[in-house]
Amino acid sequence: MIRKKSRREESLDHAELARLLPAPGDPHLSLDRHLLLEEHLMNEIQSTASAPAPSRRPARRVLLIGIPVTAAALAGAIAFTALTSPGGSGPGVATPPPVEAPVVRIEPGSTAQLASTVEHIAAAALTRKTPEPGPGQYIYIKSKVSYLVVSHTDADESKTLVQPLHIREVWNSPDGKQGWLDEPGYQPKGGITLDSNVERSLNAPSYDYLKTLPTDPDVLLKKIYKETEGQGNSPDQEAFATVGDLLREQLAPAKLNAALYRAAAKIPGVVVVEHVKDAAGREGIALAHVDQKSGDRTEWVFDPKTYTYLGSRAVQVKPADDVQPGTVLEYTAVLERAVVDAPKQRPGAQGTDA
Incomplete structure (x- = not known):
């Protein structure tokens, strides 16, 4: 007996996938994890790009806004946890918590x-x-x-x-x-x-x-x-x-x-x-x-x-x-x-x- 593949088995569009899968959660990281993720992303950008000359002076205003984190970003943050300690600004650096x-x-x-x-x-x-x-x-x-x-x-x-x-x-x-x-x-x-x-x-x-x-x-x-x-x-x-x-x-x-x-x-x-x-x-x-x-x-x-x-x-x-x-x-x-x-x-x- 030959079974024919149904249309659903052949391909699923985005709307159909969304209907079949459970609704995604709304992951929300603490402020420390927000800062950790942002620091990691900046380090990744600097390590993969042609690094500019280090700044000769401190930044006028270092601004990192606590923003909602997507599921993809959450996965990146979890992967990064093994690379550095929470609150660190890089491998081996334990940054004091902000006040x-x-x-x-x-x-x-x-x-x-x-x-x-x-x-x-x-x-x-x-x-x-x-x-x-x-x-x-x-x-x-x-x-x-x-x-x-x-x-x-x-x-x-x-x-x-x-x-x-x-x-x-x-x-x-x-x-x-x-x-x-x-x-x-x-x-x-x-x-x-x-x-x-x-x-x-x-x-x-x-x-x-x-x-x-x-x-x-x-x-x-x-x-x-x-x-x-x-x-x-x-x-x-x-x-x-x-x-x-x-x-x-x-x-x-x-x-x-x-x-x-x-x-x-x-x-x-x-x-x-x-x-x-x-x-x-x-x-x-x-x-x-x-x-x-x-x-x-x-x-x-x-x-x-x-x-x-x-x-x-x-x-x-x-x-x-x-x-x-x-x-x-x-x-x-x-x-x-x-x-x-x-x-x-x-x-x-x-x-x-x-």
Whole structure:
């Protein structure tokens, strides 16, 4: 007896399959698993693509939104569980769990003292003794930092999570071609190389590159606007952020430092904010600018007496993306800035590796 195959045995269309199979579940991962999956996907992309040069500075805002995960993504997350521990940012790295972002009272900003404050800051930069790295030496920056992890979770849209405050140390050669980053809990034990042959620019500066920049504030600001055109949420915000990035993990000649401050004062929207604290809890006075699209205010914190740059802070000042006003999205503090003779060497330990 010859059995004929029914039409259903020969082929099944998508609609028929959907009718026959049980309805799929709605897998929902915890926040830790969301972050783990996203980190894995980023690692996979970086390992299979032509890797760009490592960033010479911390990201302005690290944003990972807790999103629903599909069944396919869930399978990938389960497969990845065997490769690393929960919460890790890579094999062998156990990243500390994020914490709820601090909330502060929003201090009003004003232009009333802007000109005089900037002149005090610029004058102090000109008179301050700045070490100059020689051939074979490295610029060392030690900071205490915390950056945004998620702006809100699926379970609580009002909760913003950030990294716990932690130490970050960076070494860079004057030409920017060699470097090292040590950030326990966020990089593999012992740190990672920052060696790179990327062309130096405002977005990837080196000490040697900074020495070539104009020290006339008007000419410098014009160059910044031109080279950052089309980036960021607005030309003014991008110009302000670019200057801030040059202050954070770099060493600049005194004349250029003064020019950067004077150029920043010419950016529309820049104000002075009093009673601002950096990540080390040091109180200072700040030059600040609000990103009108994201609603957060970037603040550069200076010592109110010596006008030394202390660190930076980003505070939400307008409701946006479910982030509540007063939320501190990121904050940093420069603890040490020096010139050393080798990567992984710390000031006071010349001749020995860290």
